Amino acid sequence: MSSKTAISPRRDQDYPNWYQEVIKNGDLAENSEVRGCMIIKPWGYTIWENIKNELDCKFKETGHQNAYFPLFIPLKYMQKEAEHVQGFAKECAVVTHHRLVQDEQGKLIPDGKLEEPLVIRPTSETIIGETFSKWVKSYRDLPLLINQWANIVRWEMRTRLFLRTSEFLWQEGHTVHSTQAEAQQETLQMLQVYKSFAEDYLAMPVIAGKKSESEKFPGAVDTYSIEAMMQDRKALQSGTSHFLGQNFAKASNIKFLNREGAHQYAWTTSWGVSTRLIGGVVMTHGDDNGLVLPPRIAPVQLVILPIFKDSEERKKVFDYIEKINHEIKNTKFFNQEILTEIDDREIRGGEKKWQWIKKGVPLILEIGMKDIANNSVALIRRDDQDLKRVFIPRDKFLSEISGLLEDIQNKMYKRAFQYQKNNTRIIDQWNEFEKFFTPVQADKPEIHGGFARSLWCGELQCEEEIKQLNVTIRNIPLGAKPESGVCIKCGKPAKLRVIFAKAY
Ligand SMILES: [Zn+2]
Known part of the structure; x- marks a missing residue:
């Protein structure tokens, strides 16, 4: 094999451009004329269909059914959950008119102003919650386990094929339960479904854990994520599962008659993965000759x-x-x-x-x-x-x-797992932490240490200071043994060992 590679630049030369070139040469997708929106080509779309088919089976095995809800969300629904609207307000596309007319020069202009603007769904908790409030009457209607396969619009300023696009494809699970414990169990069950799917099908090892307060889904009580290490050692949040407590039930008035004959608010969850997973596969397995697909999702x-x-x-x-x-x-x-x-x-x-x-x-x-x-x-x-x-x-x-x-499927997983392991370090000294996240070479800002497992005091202020390094808490891994020590940054007592990383 000659040293010439099919993809130029190579990973070690320019990782971000290598990524774009792999997608182009692999015929997965391309940028469209529409700002921030991609065209998924047949090879890329078939990978998505394979992901979708496998996940769909797993959702059905765990008792969920598919349904479909409107693309448009009335503005008033968005307003119902304060944190939620704050979290998404900056990236909403809004429909304000419902027809086109020609002006005197023959140029088309929007006309027919809507009385109430419609938001193109950035996620569907509010509109699905509104529907669930009508569907759920009694404890006999629960649990309600629904999934939707859909497209989503989030007006992103900086976009990147599969990783961050203004429109993307995803699934969103939305469930309603009669008890807190059951909703929490559902949240963790779906996180586990995502973890085993990522590992068994995408051959992509992930760390499952809980998000810190500042990184959780707007309006959620707890957010859990799976995080994978890409070959530039950055983290890719690859799926999330949210325990929404009674926040959305209260906002949308999802109440049920319990066994004792009293009305009470329900407990809800939501969870999703998107076409971002394809970006994850590219960056976990791709090499200097292009894509390397795990057999279980290869078209x-x-x-x-x-x-x-x-x-x-x-x-x-x-x-x-x-x-x-x-x-x-x-x-x-x-x-x-x-x-x-x-x-x-x-x-x-x-x-x-x-x-x-x-x-x-x-x-x-x-x-x-x-x-x-x-x-x-x-x-x-x-x-x-x-x-x-x-x-x-x-x-x-x-x-x-x-x-x-x-054998290919297994070796791909093992290789990725070894890579993650080799680039993850337990770090207990701040200067070592700083050095770990400092680029090895000034002209290649993306190359750095990887994942640091460090103790953290749990305080927001301290987390914010660490963010100065462009490093965030990815998650607090599930099942980690309690430890006692001091926080990597502030030196206060700490019990949580969390994953710190640069992230997509
Ligand atoms: Zn601290």
Whole structure:
């Protein structure tokens, strides 16, 4: 393998631009003419569909049903929860007119001013809460477990494909419960669903934990998150689950008749993941030759590239390939048919192969006359950074294919886990902490230590001071043993060891 890479710049040269180039070369998405909005291309969208299908099954397994609510939220709903409106006010797109008319020059202008403006949903707690207040009457209606797959608009000033765009796709779960304990249990259950999905399907190790007060969802009592480490050692908040207490129940008047015959406010939760997960996959696994996709969410798990000189060879090669492809279809990967594609486009072999490498397809099979003669196949594993071509007897390959995909899935997780581990440090001295987060090289501000596990006093003021370093508390990991010591910054007594990191 030559030192020339398919993606330029490389990760170590310019990580943010490497990210953009991987997305472009992998044919995932592109910027649109509409400010801050992206166009998700078929390869990227199929990844989203795969994520969506798997998660949808998990939501249904845990008793949730899908429903759909309006894109527009009347302004008065937004006003009902004070913290909530404050949190989202700065990034709301608002519809104020309902038609267009032509002025004297023939130019279109908005007309028909709405009496009450409509907010395009930045999240749906308020409108769903309003609906739930009508659906929920008695304890018999509870728990109410609803999920919505939808698009969301948040008017972001600085946007980045998949990570932060003004419009994005997501799911939002919204549930209502009769007790606090049940709502809290739901919040943690869904966090766990996200954690195992990220790890088992996206091969992306995450730390599940609780957000500090300042980082929680506007209007929530508690917010929990899963945080993943990207290859520039920054954290990506990859999913959140909120225990909303009775805040939204009170704002939207969600009350029920309890077993004792009294009316009381319900307890609610909400939780979501978005197309941001795709950005997470790119930055967790991508290398200097492009995307590397975990087999469990790859649109194509194995691509077969026929190699031939003339029509006579072409026929022989295709006969051989079709037999192999048929046999592959008889084996399963995680109980599903293996997704293959025979790429017969009329493109030069080398160029074709590199397109698939950049798209991150887990296995590439090249088959030509030599392979037919040897009754073998030539195989490239995308997770092998050297992209070595290995010749394997045909039958051995067929018996091993599902194991190969499993091995790729597992190795990708292990590699990412090792990376996170290698770049996470317990730090108890402020000067060491500062040094850890200082860029290694002045011209590459993104390269720094990674995750610091440090003690924190729990005070907002102290957290704010640490933010000066551009470092935030990502979360307070679940299940951490209580410790006693002193706060990394202020030296006051501290019991919480939290994850500090720079974040997306
Ligand atoms: Zn402190």
